[in-house]
Amino acid sequence: MVYGTTRRITIREDNLPGSWRASDALTSRIFRSSPGALIDEPVPTPLGFYVVQVEQASSRHTASLAEASAAIRDRLRSEIRETMSICCVMLVYNLALSISPPIQFRQG
Numbered sequence: 001m002v003y004g005t006t007r008r009i010t011i012r013e014d015n016l017p018g019s020w021r022a023s024d025a026l027t028s029r030i031f032r033s034s035p036g037a038l039i040d041e042p043v044p045t046p047l048g049f050y051v052v053q054v055e056q057a058s059s060r061h062t063a064s065l066a067e068a069s070a071a072i073r074d075r076l077r078s079e080i081r082e083t084m085s086i087c088c089v090m091l092v093y094n095l096a097l098s099i100s101p102p103i104q105f106r107q108g
Contacts, residue, residue: 019045
């Protein structure tokens with residue numbers, strides 16, 4: 001009799017699920033396995049085990065500077081715009097504080 005559910009999850013060697021309790025050797029063996037391989041050792045979790053079958057595998061790709069430059073440029077521009085808008089708001093706020101008369105409250 002089988003208990004539990006079937007879940008398909010995508011894992012990366014540097015980003016395993018929090019419930020993953022496999023040894024380094026088992027994890028390494030899983031990542032070296034070919035698609036279709038059923039791993040013969042279950043992966044322990046706090047609530048039971050994962051039975052792992054490799055459905056597909058892809059090698060990681062490190063982007064070249066040419067490939068990443070547009071995304072880097074967009075992010076830097078966005079961060080600069082955000083920083084500049086915060087600085088402008090602070091400048092206007094400080095200027096308003098220095099020009100406006102102090103607030104006075106009437107008693108009674």
